[in-house]
Amino acid sequence: MSDDALSLRDLVATASLETEVLAGDGGLWRSVLWAHSCELPEPWRWLGPNELLMTVGLCVPEAVDAQVEFVRSLADAGLAGLMLGRHETCPTISDAMLAEADRLDFPVLATAPEIPFAAVSRHIAAASSTRQTMEVLSLAKLYSLAAESSENLAEFTVSVSKLLRIGIRVTDDLTSRPLVEHPGPFGGNATNVRSHDYPLRASEPATLTVxxxxxxxxxxxVLVHIMKLFELSADRVYARSRFASQRRSLLLEGLLRGSHDEAIETYLKESRLAEGYRAVAVSGEDFRKVSLGLSLAGMPVLAAKRGDAGLVLARHEVFAEVRGLLAELEVSAGVSATFSDPRDVSTAASQAAEARSHAAGEGLWHEYRGVPLSVLARSYDEAAEIVERVLGELGSDAPKSRDLRETLFTYLRHDRSWNAAASELGIHRQTLAYRIKKIEAATGLSLTDTADLAALWIAYRAWVLIHDGTDV
Structure with a gap:
């Protein structure tokens, strides 16, 4: 509140009111908007924040425990303080009640018997009238700033912060990312600064922190008007975000269809996809959060909802930022290999989706495990690399690995004939089915997927090359 607001310290300092502090002097900075005399039980039900309760003690309980709870309830309701008239009706104020007031920094005051409460009320009313005049002037200036900076939220925030000497932050609730923030006069290092959060009723859930x-x-x-102005400002940010999301989605859908209209050609030229790009797949549930986060961060990517999943296309230069954002949002994602030809967008999307669907183990980031392979290995070094990258643990000499490797190679040699493979191995078909599941789990590849089968076949031929024709 501005310097024009009357504080309890000012009230105590007014000699004509003959007021002393019994407890809670740590809260004398509190501003007083109004003062009420109330003798009803539970007076906090009838008074509001920053209002002073004046009583001759009829509403103050006599029991010590009840007095402690009485002070605690007044403080919880946000009252400015308690003023006791020294009258015979006032019960003895316990040390426990005063100690609780000290703990809460809730001022408990006492006035001389000859001082009428009306004199206190008139004094506060006169100060409030001046303050209200200043508030109206502040509101007029506030709306003038809003008109001048209607399209620039950052500029408006700085102006409001300077006008009211406050720090401001507006945070999107879904992504926890700030729409705008300014530390005000505090710079993040000041002491004796209090922070309050207020929900905004914008088109998306957001929070104003003051x-x-x-x-x-x-x-x-003033606070009500600030909240309304920042709700309108947040709505403009969200509207721009929705427009950008729709444009990104249309462009990505066009690329996936192989379309090359003017908008897509312009994007391809500006985005420099030929320098390298990757696709990222997320769940449909997470896509709204991801899309909004990308928009608020202003990242130059494409994103679209596809069925029950979401897809993001990011060029090489910003890929690290995209990964950082997803980690910040705690979103699990599958990621494709790197491509440079825009015609491979569909392939990149498939790889990302596969990486997400086959994600195993902990962590949020799952790389596509497929390996681009030559039709035949051209050297022993290349053959060894293929075996290591495709077969993984199946390339070891461990007995279990050898059994699974023999099963895989036999199954491939017999063109995936269950009967022929089981017969050569001397095992039952159910045992073969069990081993195939183990093979798929160990390699991360599917024996029903054409691309994966091709990789496994070439790995088998590479193994044969390395081991001089020895199958296993």
């Missing part, structure tokens, strides 16, 4: 110095709380009137 940082204020102690004793300079925003009035509820």
């Amino acid at each position: 940082e204020e110095a102690e004793g300079e709380d925003l009035s509820s009137l």
